[in-house]
Structure formats: C-alpha cells, structure tokens
Amino acid sequence: EVQLQESGPGLVKPSQSLSLTCSVTGYSITSNYWGWIRKFPGNKMEWMGFVSYSGSTSYNPSLKSRISITRDTSKNQFFLQLNSVTTEDTATYYCARSYYSSYEDYYVMDAWGQGASVTVSS
Amino acid sequence: DIVMTQSPTSMSISVGDRVTMNCKASQNVGSNVDWYQQKTGQSPKLLIYKASNRYTGVPDRFTGSGSGTDFTFTISNMQAEDLAVYYCLQSNSYWTFGGGTKLEL
Numbered sequence: 484e485v486q487l488q489e490s491g492p493g494l495v496k497p498s499q500s501l502s503l504t505c506s507v508t509g510y511s512i513t514s515n516y517w518g519w520i521r522k523f524p525g526n527k528m529e530w531m532g533f534v535s536y537s538g539s540t541s542y543n544p545s546l547k548s549r550i551s552i553t554r555d556t557s558k559n560q561f562f563l564q565l566n567s568v569t570t571e572d573t574a575t576y577y578c579a580r581s582y583y584s585s586y587e588d589y590y591v592m593d594a595w596g597q598g599a600s601v602t603v604s605s
Numbered sequence: 606d607i608v609m610t611q612s613p614t615s616m617s618i619s620v621g622d623r624v625t626m627n628c629k630a631s632q633n634v635g636s637n638v639d640w641y642q643q644k645t646g647q648s649p650k651l652l653i654y655k656a657s658n659r660y661t662g663v664p665d666r667f668t669g670s671g672s673g674t675d676f677t678f679t680i681s682n683m684q685a686e687d688l689a690v691y692y693c694l695q696s697n698s699y700w701t702f703g704g705g706t707k708l709e710l
C-alpha cells in the first residue's frame with residue numbers, strides 16, 4: 484500500500500523560502516506523477532504542480548515564478564520549494580500521487596499524505 | 606485558467622436525505638472531473654473520477670454525472686459519516702478545484 488508523509492518547518496518568515504519533503508513508501512516515485520496541493524484557511528484548494536516518473540515537471544501558472552518541485556529517487560522522496568512567501572501562502576500542504584490508468588486513459592489523485600500545516604509569519 | 610464554480614457552498618442536511626451539489630466549469634472540460642470528500646482533520650479522499658465512475662470501495666450511494674461544463678454529485682441516502690466538505694476537480698487543463706460544499710447537520 485502506498486503511503487505519503489509530508490515533513491518540514493511549520494513556520495516560515497515572509498520573503499523566505501518554504502521547503503517541504505514528501506516521503507513515499509510502498510511505491511516507487513519512478514512511476515506515475517507526484518504532486519503538491521494546498522488548502523488555504525476557509526477551504527479553498529489549489530493544485531501547485533507535479534514531478535513525473537521521468538523527472539519532468541508541470542506547475543500551476545499562478546505559481547510558476549516561485550515554485551520548484553524536485554525529487555530524490557534514491558530516497559523515494561520528492562520536494563517542494565516555494566520562494567518569496569507571504570502570509571497568503573499560509574496553508575496546509577498535501578503531497579499526492581497522480582495514478583495513471585491506461586485502461587481509462589486517465590489520471591487520478593488517489594493517494595494523499597496527511598498534510599503539513601505551514602504558517603507564514605514574522 | 607479554468608474556473609470551477611461549485612454550489613452550494615454549504616448545506617444543512619439530515620440523515621437519510623438525498624443531497625445534490627453542482628460544479629460548473631468556465632469552459633468545456635469533457636468528462637475530466639473528479640469528486641473528493643474531505644473530513645475534518647483528514648486528507649481528501651477520491652470518490653468519483655471521470656465524472657461518473659465510482660472509485661474502488663466507494664459506496665454506491667455516491668454518484669456523479671455530467672459532461673462539458675455542468676457536473677452533479679449526489680449522495681442518495683445521507684449517512685452521518687458523510688459529513689464532510691466535498692470538492693470537484695477538473696483535470697482537462699492543469700487541475701482546478703471547486704470551492705467546496707460543506708455538509709452540516
């Protein structure tokens with residue numbers, strides 16, 4: 484069974500960088516797609532981006548200038564870096580797997596971590 | 606950017622109710638819409654994918670329908686354990702969530 488677990492600082496100062504790690508067990512990140520999603524206070528959800536099985540990336544255009552998603556296949560981990568954060572980046576950050584079904588020709592985010600709460604404050 | 610407008614934002618419900626919520630896409634997204642359930646303190650859980658397909662292990666009281674720009678999610682016989690926030694998600698062009706529908710007693 485695939486399991487994902489986010490880790491990283493819970494408090495980041497404005498203008499600094501937010502860095503989170505997603506550790507995956509039970510499944511190799513060299514298959515399928517691995518992404519980050521965040522939930523703001525008040526229920527709004529935002530897809531941030533993903534890294535693919537090959538290491539290619541895709542980002543939400545609204546974040547493209549600030550975001551980087553990388554991976555370490557030897558540790559079966561992938562990472563989120565969000566630069567120049569403001570208080571508006573305060574959210575719960577989730578990592579998730581986008582599983583591709585060749586039968587359906589469709590991707591689904593079928594496995595999620597428990598989420599990491601990050602507050603941006605001085 | 607594709608905007609998913611979800612309605613209503615909240616509903617007061619009773620056990621046994623039939624519950625219906627909607628998502629309207631700002632442009633044609635085909636059948637590329639999923640529905641998620643998120644209970645308090647938990648991560649989102651996939652219920653419906655590709656507009657109308659129930660995910661593995663999901664009870665048949667949960668159904669989805671629609672295509673193009675208009676999508677509907679229904680709980681046919683509301684249970685207390687279904688209290689949660691529900692989200693639609695389009696994956697036709699990048700990924701965009703609806704604003705969520707909170708079900709309350």
